[in-house]
Amino acid sequence: MLNQPLTMSRDCGDCPIRHRAVCARCEADELEKLDKIKFYRSFQAGQTVIWAGDQMDFVGSVISGIATLTQTMEDGRTQMVGLLLPSDFVGRPGRDTASYDVQATSDLVMCCFRRKPFEELMATTPHIAQRLLEMTLDELDAAREWMLVLGRKTAREKIASLLSIIARRDATLNMRSGTGPIVFDLPLTREAMADYLGLTLETVSRQMSALRKDGVIVLEGKRHVTVPDFDRLMEEAGDDSDGGMLA
């Protein structure tokens, strides 16, 4: 039973997200300073990284695994407001409490920095602030894209949108390309998908079945997805010919 986060230590040179995370622009000397205040934390699938409202004395990057950002109303309705993949940044410099619940959806490893030293470093290291601005702007674009999905798309379009985003991100991370069939594992339960899309899990399940029946996707088990024709999926998502910007 491993309920407490692990800590460990690694070299930034080997880091799989070295060129995409908040430290991407840093020079060797800057990296060294970051290295001094960094520490790793691991979480098991299902664990909560932090609760909304809790004191948050660190910020950090996702190294591997997937985490979610969710908001909850008093009566229990929940909406996911962010999906954190490797290289994504967690936390807000200048704010000392978490705004959202952060949960590990899969096993998760994060590279964390104590907040105060990180803020001081940011003030003296433009490369960090620059990169953070860029990443935040990307996230804002993604959030706005998602507002269109939540506000105006049908259940079927929502599912197709989510699948195409995951497929695309997966392809980017793994540097795959080409026009062959796309294969990936869903990193989310049906319930988490529902929370992301503003639907119920029953509707998610039904629409997944419908897309399977219509040949838009092939399902092996509940999570393993093959997309034989990505353009078809994009059509189903309601946005053809849209390059689709992603973080």
Add this chain to the structure above:
Amino acid sequence: MLNQPLTMSRDCGDCPIRHRAVCARCEADELEKLDKIKFYRSFQAGQTVIWAGDQMDFVGSVISGIATLTQTMEDGRTQMVGLLLPSDFVGRPGRDTASYDVQATSDLVMCCFRRKPFEELMATTPHIAQRLLEMTLDELDAAREWMLVLGRKTAREKIASLLSIIARRDATLNMRSGTGPIVFDLPLTREAMADYLGLTLETVSRQMSALRKDGVIVLEGKRHVTVPDFDRLMEEAGDDSDGGMLA
């Protein structure tokens, strides 16, 4: 018939958004540099500032009036993804085409900077980049707040949420406070409200009537709103006891 934007010139010292906009942190000498590349543009209510996909060779701040950011699907469904009030920033450094349609909802005055010089200035003036990061993080929070509204709230709650946000922003801008009744003018048509909330204009109209009938708001004409009890409105919005962070 005034279809072309006006240009004019003013002094930053008199600027009503001097302490809230992207230039808020600038020192006198930095302000001077900004002053050299700034120009004002005016738009009439209903005019389009820029279309998504168009070349965008400027960025800028809203000085007075209200603008909207909207996304449109091929079949015409539209979703508003941002509401720009005085001091809000328009445009994205590093990107040369507009991502969204920007429209003037009321008569609008903007303080614009040519994009290239602004980007150069940003690289050498940390105060600008810092403030922009802060503003972008605030906008990201607002967007995520809105995702909860779009994904999980009922039509009545959506309307109440929008009203409470406008009421609060208005109170902030005009430095009003206290616990008396709140009075303001809706800056949006029913259709714009619908586009913001992911509803139809008929549903917006019905829910406005329902809130009026239930005494949550008092309407004079179609736009002039009085909120006798702000806590009641917050309850209707589904978020009591929530401080509600705003840009």
Add this chain to the structure above:
DNA sequence: TGCTCTCCTTGACGCAGATCAACCTCAAGA
């Protein structure tokens, strides 16, 4: 005084997706 246009309201009806409920699958544990 009436025309026209924009914005808004209200009613009748239908449907997409929520709700309620039953059951399936699979893996872990005893």
Add this chain to the structure above:
DNA sequence: TCTTGAGGTTGATCTGCGTCAAGGAGAGCA
């Protein structure tokens, strides 16, 4: 081998909001 529980599927029914349609209110104009 059976139990237990998490995650998922599917069916029946209900309902909130969309759709379609008619008409009101007010401003600008002739």
